[in-house]
Amino acid sequence: MAELIKTGVPGLDHVLKGGLRRNSSILVTGAPGTGKTILALQFIYYGAKDYGENGIFISTEESLEVLDQSAKNLGMDLSSMVNKGKIFFLQKPIATLKGGITSLKGLLDVIKKKNVKRVALDSLIFFEYLYPRFDGNKMEFRRQVLIFMQEMKKAGVTFFVVSERSVTDFDRLTYDMMDFVFEGIILLSRIRKGSYFERVLTVAKIRGQDHSLDVYPVTIGTEGLKVLFDQTPFSLVEKEEGFK
Template identity: 45%
Template sequence: MKKVISKKREEDFVQDRVKTGIPGMDEVLKGGLRRGSCVLITGPPGTGKTIASIQFILEGAKNNEPGIYITSEESIEDIRNYSKSLGMDITPYEKKGLITLIEQPMMPKKLMSIATPLEIIKSKKIKRVVLDSITLFEYAYFPEEVSYRREVLYFTRKMNEMGVTLITIAEKSIKNIDEVEYKPEDFLFDGLIILMKIRKDSSFEHCIQVSKMRGQDHLLDIFPFKIGTGGIEVFPKQLPFSLIEKNTAKFK
């Protein structure tokens, strides 16, 4: 009897995972993201944060899970064109109502700017949300850090209550593998995924690490990934060549 209950709980746990749409990433996460979790994807410019987020929204649409992509840095047309250039045309899913793009400029002192889409999320029964990016939101609130953190916490809690899985993007400067500087907002999210460029001779190698993922197990190593047609592909059975060759890796 105990074995049956244990197996049932295990099945429920696995079924409550959300697929990322990123080849190899669900293996790192041991099944995907926990449904209703709020995850921060962070790293320097050009590391694939937006690409990973588009893959996440697109995967939901392919499985009839409506998603919203909130962009505060790029125009809606830029997101469409960027997706298409990588072989990820989101337009057909927009027409079906499975993907909604929202251009949401962050206005200084406008406390509801991050919460405005909540009504749309409720009315459309949205299951996945991307906020790209929280960095501009931080600048809009500077120097009122308390208000900024309060609004971020409010939004993440609402997503959790509604069972919506949230991916938020933020910029982070990384200079050394052993000296990753954590910001206050890193601790406001259930999960923290760090994308980076590790110097390899005269070029750079893309790498990813799940720094934390509250409420679920995951692989702890740093893994290489590539960006190409179709987006990001993670290689969970490999170690970065740059880390094998050098004891200390410098980041761009």
């Protein structure tokens, strides 16, 4: 049996029937504002804090200052973990192209030296900064990303990657070529019922692993993002007639 690690996201490990396989690569995808960055942050933060696994958070989206502030409102003291050397934050790699981690090799060096076990990438756009030359050649680009992911696996890292997509409806979701290189896909969305929106999560696939295929309600509050694994989204419950 492969070793399962806890995600650090309350409820998600139940949905995953124990957790994520160590060294797997997981895509977290959904529309803007659905909680992808928060999910990735919790994976890194609680991995370091509760499970002793050092992490790297690569952000092409937000600065550490901005993320630290929103993390505080979600119960995470991100900067203290960064100061303790348990979490390494790489910000907007495009701005550090002349120094710092700009290559796969640079990243692998940090992983090794700092005993890093979890890496989160927010978002997939990072690869376009890393491999701008291959932009016009989709096959080569995909090959480079695959090499990157294999190296993460060899380095003993569990890898979380965020990607944005515009379609929020699970039934109308289309997959991108890049989606298939990941071993697992977690989808986040909002479902409207009347004038309310409800946050939901589903695990679309985890290669070689049994997991629930149900859609679960998600809440985001002062304790962060939680998956209500024992509930059904109210927005998906058919109106029961005759029970008034």
